Amino acid sequence: MxxxxxxxxxxxxxxxxxxxxxxxxxxxxxxxTGAIMSFExxxxxxxxxxxxxxxxxxxPALLPDELVARLKAVPDVGKVAAIMLSSDPSGAxxxxxxxxxxxxxxxxxxxxxxxxxxxxxxxxxxxxxxVRRLHRWxxxxxxxxxxxxxxxxxxxxxxxxxxxxxxxxxxPRRASSVKMWLKPNLGLSGxxxxxxxxxxxxxxxxxxxxxxxxxxxxxxxxxxxxxxxWLLSRPHVAAAKMQxxxxxPPGRPEPAQPVGFxxxxxxxxxxxxxxxxxxQLTLPAGSGTVMRIRSWPKDSTLDSMRDEFRIxxxxxxxxxxxxxxxxxxxxxxxxxxxxxxxxxxxxWPGKLAFMIAAALMPLFAITGVLLYLSRRKLxxxxxxPVGRLVPxx
Numbered sequence: 001m002x003x004x005x006x007x008x009x010x011x012x013x014x015x016x017x018x019x020x021x022x023x024x025x026x027x028x029x030x031x032x033t034g035a036i037m038s039f040e041x042x043x044x045x046x047x048x049x050x051x052x053x054x055x056x057x058x059x060p061a062l063l064p065d066e067l068v069a070r071l072k073a074v075p076d077v078g079k080v081a082a083i084m085l086s087s088d089p090s091g092a093x094x095x096x097x098x099x100x101x102x103x104x105x106x107x108x109x110x111x112x113x114x115x116x117x118x119x120x121x122x123x124x125x126x127x128x129x130x131v132r133r134l135h136r137w138x139x140x141x142x143x144x145x146x147x148x149x150x151x152x153x154x155x156x157x158x159x160x161x162x163x164x165x166x167x168x169x170x171x172p173r174r175a176s177s178v179k180m181w182l183k184p185n186l187g188l189s190g191x192x193x194x195x196x197x198x199x200x201x202x203x204x205x206x207x208x209x210x211x212x213x214x215x216x217x218x219x220x221x222x223x224x225x226x227x228x229x230w231l232l233s234r235p236h237v238a239a240a241k242m243q244x245x246x247x248x249p250p251g252r253p254e255p256a257q258p259v260g261f262x263x264x265x266x267x268x269x270x271x272x273x274x275x276x277x278x279x280q281l282t283l284p285a286g287s288g289t290v291m292r293i294r295s296w297p298k299d300s301t302l303d304s305m306r307d308e309f310r311i312x313x314x315x316x317x318x319x320x321x322x323x324x325x326x327x328x329x330x331x332x333x334x335x336x337x338x339x340x341x342x343x344x345x346x347x348w349p350g351k352l353a354f355m356i357a358a359a360l361m362p363l364f365a366i367t368g369v370l371l372y373l374s375r376r377k378l379x380x381x382x383x384x385p386v387g388r389l390v391p392x393x
Contacts, residue, residue, distance in 0.1 A: 088278075
């Protein structure tokens with residue numbers, strides 16, 4: 001039995017080493033970009049505090065369609081795709097634009113809700129957008145439809161294998177000793193120190209990496225996402241979310257209709273009353289008329305704590321309403337995947353802990369490579385001194 005366990009550990013060690021060597025650079029890249037984005041919201045809000053607020057006025061704010069109409073007079077402004085409106089009289093309107101013919105998305109704008117004047121382009125937005133594309137898709141063309149999505153998914157599966165194999169290899173003889181698990185031996189040097197840092201600090205961050213990996217797979221593989229939805233949602237909710245989109249028949253495009261924001265905005269105000277803090281209205285991507293609206297209550301502390309509506313922009317009819325308060329625990333978990341992924345569900349301490357854990361990934365890459373090289377050096381047969389070689393050998 002002992003010999004069999006020794007063989008299993010030897011095989012796991014090989015898998016752990018090979019996977020680590022192959023994926024070390026990719027792990028580090030994905031982790032560091034994730035660490036950079038940990039406090040993106042706070043950084044962007046700080047950089048743009050001067051254009052996100054306006055002086056409240058006694059005059060009523062412009063309706064969304066009038067605001068968009070005034071914005072069209074600004075040179076080089078693209079096609080509006082979504083607007084973020086606030087219930088705060090001092091909150092500016094955040095306008096986002098659709099992709100242009102080259103596939104690039106123009107920078108968003110903050111706009112005065114009372115007169116439609118442009119307050120400015122948010123600083124840091126383009127930087128974090130690039131970092132996000134690098135984190136999720138490695139800047140490979142096609143974004144979510146390209147190969148980058150599958151590559152990061154394979155990397156996540158590889159990290160999952162390394163976490164499991166690393167835990168088995170790490171398991172000490174005295175498993176009940178907290179000191180053995182959590183205290184690195186900084187008195188060592190060379191290979192001993194590298195191994196202690198790799199194993200012990202790896203134990204510290206293993207739960208965080210496990211959460212990051214299991215939630216990160218959500219964004220890479222549809223089969224994984226569908227399985228999680230099926231497992232955690234009520235049957236009718238899962239059926240609605242997993243239903244594939246039906247493409248329009250070729251040669252039979254839907255009739256184009258004028259789509260604006262005003263009717264949907266009025267319908268949302270009727271549904272939500274004054275209980276929302278901000279709402280994002282997104283125009284349909286095609287030639288349909290059903291608009292997606294996300295609404296955040298005033299007491300929401302997370303981005304995932306939001307209500308979602310589908311409202312016909314022409315008739316103002318509410319097609320569907322999905323309220324966060326009505327979700328089951330499993331459905332709230334699904335809605336919070338991103339907040340779980342970055343530790344935001346634990347508040348700023350959780351985001352800080354996840355950021356530090358992500359920033360430590362290069363440590364495991366470096367110590368892992370050093371351990372591999374030192375192991376190869378130990379296995380290399382010693383060469384006899386040149387002076388002792390017998391002629392002809």
